[in-house]
Amino acid sequence: SQQGEEDPQALSIQEGENATMNCSYKTSINNLQWYRQNSGRGLVHLILIRSNEREKHSGRLRVTLDTSKKSSSLLITASRAADTASYFCATGGGGGGYQKVTFGIGTKLQVIP
Amino acid sequence: DADVTQTPRNRITKTGKRIMLECSQTKGHDRMYWYRQDPGLGLRLIYYSFDVKDINKGEISDGYSVSRQAQAKFSLSLESAIPNQTALYFCATSDSASAKNIQYFGAGTRLSVL
Numbered sequence: 001s002q003q004g005e006e007d008p009q010a011l012s013i014q015e016g017e018n019a020t021m022n023c024s025y026k027t028s029i030n031n032l033q034w035y036r037q038n039s040g041r042g043l044v045h046l047i048l049i050r051s052n053e054r055e056k057h058s059g060r061l062r063v064t065l066d067t068s069k070k071s072s073s074l075l076i077t078a079s080r081a082a083d084t085a086s087y088f089c090a091t092g093g094g095g096g097g098y099q100k101v102t103f104g105i106g107t108k109l110q111v112i113p
Numbered sequence: 114d115a116d117v118t119q120t121p122r123n124r125i126t127k128t129g130k131r132i133m134l135e136c137s138q139t140k141g142h143d144r145m146y147w148y149r150q151d152p153g154l155g156l157r158l159i160y161y162s163f164d165v166k167d168i169n170k171g172e173i174s175d176g177y178s179v180s181r182q183a184q185a186k187f188s189l190s191l192e193s194a195i196p197n198q199t200a201l202y203f204c205a206t207s208d209s210a211s212a213k214n215i216q217y218f219g220a221g222t223r224l225s226v227l
Contacts, residue, residue, distance in 0.1 A: 031213060042117070042203055042218030043156075076201055088155065092214050101147075101207075105155035 004089040004104030012110040019076040021091030021107040033093040036085045081113045114138045119219035134189045136204030144207045145187040149200040194226040
C-alpha cells in the first residue's frame with residue numbers, strides 16, 4: 001500500500017500564481033522527499049526535509065513538515081508554465097537498517113500561460 | 114549522457130513472451146531499484162538490490178525476476194508477459210553512503226503487452 005497520499009490529485013493554476021500540494025502519510029518517517037515528473041519521464045528529486053525539520057526552502061520551493069499531523073506541503077511560488085508536471089511525495093521509513101522510500105500517487109499540476 | 118540509462122525506451126510484446134528490460138548507471142551508486150508506474154497507483158517497487166550479491170523482493174515481485182550483472186547493471190525480466198504488466202517501468206539508483214536515500218531515475222521503459 002502507498003505510504004504517502006497527495007492532495008489534490010490535480011491542480012490547474014495561472015502562471016504567476018502559487019501552487020500548494022499536500023501529502024499525508026501513515027507511519028513514522030526519517031525524512032520526506034518531493035519529486036517532479038514531466039509527462040512520461042523519470043522522476044527528479046526536488047527537495048528533502050528531515051523529520052526534525054519543520055520548513056525548508058529551495059529557490060521557489062518551500063516545503064513544510066508537521067510530524068504530529070503526519071503531513072507535508074509543497075509550495076511553488078510564482079509558478080511558470082515549465083512547472084507543469086506531476087509532483088510526488090516520498091517517505092523514508094523510520095527505524096534502523098534500510099530506509100525504504102515509498103511514493104504517493106502524485107499531484108498533477110497544470111500551469112496555464 | 115544520462116547517468117541512469119534504460120533500454121529499450123518502448124517495447125510492445127505479446128502475451129507469453131519473455132522480455133528483458135535493462136538498466137545501466139554511471140553514478141557509481143551501489144543500490145539499484147526497479148519500479149512500475151500505473152495511472153492512479155503511483156510507483157510501486159518490484160525489486161531492489163544493495164549490491165551484486167544482495168537482491169530483495171519489493172511489494173509486487175510476482176511475475177518478475179532480476180539480475181544484477183555488475184554494480185552498474187540491473188536488468189528486469191518478465192518470464193511470461195501478461196497484459197496486466199503493461200505499464201511504465203523505471204530503474205533508479207541511490208547511494209548507501211548517503212543516509213538520505215535520494216533516488217535517481219532513468220527515463221523509463223513503456224511496455225505494452227498485447
